[in-house]
Amino acid sequence: NAGVTQTPKFRVLKTGQSMTLLCAQDMNHEYMYWYRQDPGMGLRLIHYSVGEGTTAKGEVPDGYNVSRLKKQNFLLGLESAAPSQTSVYFCASTTNRAGAFFGQGTRLTVV
């Protein structure tokens, strides 16, 4: 039972490069989320999805795009990476307010 799986686990990008973070869940959850974690700031919501084919902006969406083409997958894209996007990114999923399941995180450094 894999739960929520994120790839890659680590990545270093140069400023201006693009990349896609992949999130997959095998629990048939409707809701999926992307958060970023920065020191002293807790976790902040970037984008989320309430179902296949739907996405919505969270608290800090600028510079990111997302897609939910399949129910089990939620992709986070950075079109032109900036040093301010250096962070640890977490994907999560849930079906209701029972609490979310989190992936192991992706540590991204933009130089």
Added chain:
Amino acid sequence: GDSVTQMEGPVTLSEEAFLTINCTYTATGYPSLFWYVQYPGEGLQLLLKATKADDKGSNKGFEATYRKETTSFHLEKGSVQVSDSAVYFCALSNTGTASKLTFGTGTRLQVTL
């Protein structure tokens, strides 16, 4: 909007000491409340939850009671172990918000022998 405030760390305790990590929230309506734990290099794991006033969530010796009158959800453990060293996050999820979580900034706990 919704917000969560938790005590700043780090909190350093000796093994077998009593733990309290304070958490208060601001939210309209009737949010669900959670504590998550993050061990070094790992993702967040749900530790316990409470969905309505006066509910007590408990797991692995940790407890927290949903106090609507004081808008609080303090985390307690009677006797901590070295293996409890981690970062603890208080969070809430409100009705009509697609189960989105609003987090506190986290409290680092260090338990020593």
